[in-house]
Amino acid sequence: NAGVTQTPKFQVLKTGQSMTLQCAQDMNHNSMYWYRQDPGMGLRLIYYSASEGTTDKGEVPNGYNVSRLNKREFSLRLESAAPSQTSVYFCASSVGPELTQYFGPGTRLLVL
Amino acid sequence: GESVGLHLPTLSVQEGDNSIINCAYSNSASDYFIWYKQESGKGPQFIIDIRSNMDKRQGQRVTVLLNKTVKHLSLQIAATQPGDSAVYFCAENSKKSSGDKLTFGTGTRLAVRP
Numbered sequence: 001n002a003g004v005t006q007t008p009k010f011q012v013l014k015t016g017q018s019m020t021l022q023c024a025q026d027m028n029h030n031s032m033y034w035y036r037q038d039p040g041m042g043l044r045l046i047y048y049s050a051s052e053g054t055t056d057k058g059e060v061p062n063g064y065n066v067s068r069l070n071k072r073e074f075s076l077r078l079e080s081a082a083p084s085q086t087s088v089y090f091c092a093s094s095v096g097p098e099l100t101q102y103f104g105p106g107t108r109l110l111v112l
Numbered sequence: 113g114e115s116v117g118l119h120l121p122t123l124s125v126q127e128g129d130n131s132i133i134n135c136a137y138s139n140s141a142s143d144y145f146i147w148y149k150q151e152s153g154k155g156p157q158f159i160i161d162i163r164s165n166m167d168k169r170q171g172q173r174v175t176v177l178l179n180k181t182v183k184h185l186s187l188q189i190a191a192t193q194p195g196d197s198a199v200y201f202c203a204e205n206s207k208k209s210s211g212d213k214l215t216f217g218t219g220t221r222l223a224v225r226p
Binding site: 040043058097099101103105106 | 146148153154155156157158161184201205213214215216217218219
């Protein structure tokens with residue numbers, strides 16, 4: 001099993017450009033999450049999907065949208081990137097919302 | 113507000129010694145706690161977890177202790193090795209009206225001296 005995979009690994013964007021970060025898990029987990037990680041701060045939840053067909057806002061949802069494409073895939077979209085969105089983005093999944101989350105390798109995003 | 117924090121931002125230990133990483137939490141309703149290890153350039157990796165009905169749990173070379181009275185969590189690593197060098201996060205499952213949420217601490221960097 002690959003676990004949680006993310007693409008791309010690195011991305012550089014100009015302000016105003018859009019992009020979609022992809023995440024997939026092969027563990028048959030119900031819940032999936034998107035976090036951002038900034039220096040000196042803990043992981044902050046952007047959006048999550050407790051189960052297929054549902055999505056909810058987390059702590060820092062502004063500027064992002066998500067799609068739970070199917071049980072395996074959960075994508076994060078930046079419609080108009082801003083320098084404040086420069087960060088490392090992690091996708092995670094869990095069997096259920098109250099259980100251990102398993103993380104992907106991350107996407108490093110730089111917005112100029 | 114609700115928060116998960118760590119007492120020490122960095123910890124330097126001699127190879128072979130035991131390491132203790134501490135974490136304070138503020139939500140007395142939290143019922144599940146997890147320790148993650150994050151190596152440079154990688155995603156957080158699950159190490160060990162503990163539920164609030166326990167006060168100790170052991171894994172391979174790691175032990176997690178939970179003191180609910182003072183809302184304190186610790187991770188003990190026995191015979192620390194160079195491969196243990198990483199940032200360690202604690203996380204708590206916060207019971208909120210909107211559902212269960214994991215709240216993460218900012219992390220402690222463990223540096224192992226040869």
